[in-house]
Amino acid sequence: MTTNKTSNLVKVVYFDEESASDLLDISAGGKVSASKEQTKERTAEVEAEAGAKAAAKFNWLPFFGGSAEASAAASMSAVGRSILNKTLSNTILTDYLSKLDDAKGVVKLVGLTVTARSDSAAYMKMYTPYFAMLKMDELPVNLAALDDALEAAKGYYELVGRDTEGAKSILRFNIHAFRNNYGLADLGRMQLVFHGIAVGKATESSLTMQAEIAPSVEPASLTGLDVVDGFSTDPVDLLVVYDVVFAGVEYVGE
Numbered sequence: 001m002t003t004n005k006t007s008n009l010v011k012v013v014y015f016d017e018e019s020a021s022d023l024l025d026i027s028a029g030g031k032v033s034a035s036k037e038q039t040k041e042r043t044a045e046v047e048a049e050a051g052a053k054a055a056a057k058f059n060w061l062p063f064f065g066g067s068a069e070a071s072a073a074a075s076m077s078a079v080g081r082s083i084l085n086k087t088l089s090n091t092i093l094t095d096y097l098s099k100l101d102d103a104k105g106v107v108k109l110v111g112l113t114v115t116a117r118s119d120s121a122a123y124m125k126m127y128t129p130y131f132a133m134l135k136m137d138e139l140p141v142n143l144a145a146l147d148d149a150l151e152a153a154k155g156y157y158e159l160v161g162r163d164t165e166g167a168k169s170i171l172r173f174n175i176h177a178f179r180n181n182y183g184l185a186d187l188g189r190m191q192l193v194f195h196g197i198a199v200g201k202a203t204e205s206s207l208t209m210q211a212e213i214a215p216s217v218e219p220a221s222l223t224g225l226d227v228v229d230g231f232s233t234d235p236v237d238l239l240v241v242y243d244v245v246f247a248g249v250e251y252v253g254e
Contacts, residue, residue, distance in 0.1 A: 008250060008251045009097070009248050009249070009250055009251075010248075010249055010250065010251045011180075011248055011249035012093065012179050012180065012246075012247075012248045013178070013179060013180065013182045013186070013187070013190065013192060013247045013248050013249065014173065014177055014178050014179060014182065014187075014244065014246065014247035014248070015089075015093055015096075015177060015179055015245070015246050015247075015248075016174045016177040016243075016244065016245050016246070017089060017092050017093075017177070018174075019174075019197070019243065019245045020092055020093070020096040020245055020246070021092055023096065023103045023106070023245070024092070024095055024096060024099060024103075026103075027099055027102050027103050027104075096245075096246070100195070105197055105198070106195050106196070106197055106245065107195070107196050107197070107198065107242065108193065108194070108195055109161065109163075109169075109171075109193070109194040109195070109196055109242070110193045110194075111163055111164050112161040112162065112163055112169075112171075112192070112194060113161070113162050113163075113188070114159040114160065114161045114162075114171060114187050114188055114192075115159060115160055115162075115188055116157075116159050116160070116184065116188075117160065117204070117207050117208065119208045119209055119210070120158065120207045120208055120209065121150060121154055121157060121158075121207075121209055121212055122157040122158055122159055122184055122207070124150060124209065125150050125151075125154075125157055125175070125184060126183070126184050126185040127185075128150060151175060154175075154212075155174060155175060155176070156172045156173060156174055156175070156243070157172070157173050157175055157184060158170050158171065158172050158173075158207050158241075159171050159173065159184070159187065159188075160204060160207070160239075161194075161242075168204065168239050169239050169240045169241070169242060170202055170204070170207070170239050170240070170241045170242065171194060171196060171242050171244050172199075172241060172242065172243050172244060173187075173244050173247075174244075187247070190249065191249070192247045192248060192249060193247070193248060193249075193250050194242070194244050194246070194247050195244065195245045195246040195247075196242030196243060196244050196245065197242060197243045197245060198240050198241070198242055199241050199242070199243050200240075200241045201238040201239060201240055201241060202238065202239060202241050203237060203238060203239065204237070204239060
């Protein structure tokens with residue numbers, strides 16, 4: 001669903017930097033090497049500036065000398081390193097958003113309500129972090145370790161998106177690409193705009209845990225009633241699968 005209203009991005013919820021970086025490289029064509037070199041230069045500039053600021057915080061100490069200054073710049077605080085990483089990350093984000101019109105194949109999805117099937121891996125992943133608080137020694141399964149097991153087994157998690165007209169699609173999310181401490185469970189409570197790349201088609205039933213564990217299921221045997229009534233010619237309901245690159249909140253003005 002598209003809209004003619006002007007919109008401004010006000011909140012980033014999810015951003016798959018690796019996918020966005022690939023898109024930028026592809027759209028750059030023959031300028032990939034130059035683009036990467038510019039990124040390296042900007043990285044060096046940001047690191048130098050962050051190091052200088054870190055050193056400036058401690059230069060008032062009487063024992064703080066030249067060697068200590070270099071040491072302080074090299075061993076920045078966790079907060080400083082986090083700011084540096086976020087600055088570099090935002091550089092990719094800014095480049096991606098500015099060149100989005102040139103990135104062919106990226107679809108803007110708005111007005112979607114996203115949910116997880118109750119029998120899917122995504123639904124289980126939403127709640128496994130809470131299992132560590134439970135004491136169920138009598139159960140044969142270590143619920144606290146289930147979250148780690150799911151993360152090791154599956155990097156992308158699928159949610160079902162439904163637009164205002166009821167049409168469905170499948171949205172795949174990189175579990176490590178969420179920002180600002182958001183997670184899968186938050187997506188269903190927000191009105192978001194998604195940028196997705198159509199990567200294929202699948203049935204909604206393929207999202208179940210049973211289908212994940214045993215994807216190849218033998219077809220049911222043919223019965224006499226099937227022969228009398230004839231075979232069903234209804235097409236399989238395939239939904240478009242989108243790998244989500246970006247999700248955020250937009251301020252929509254008239």
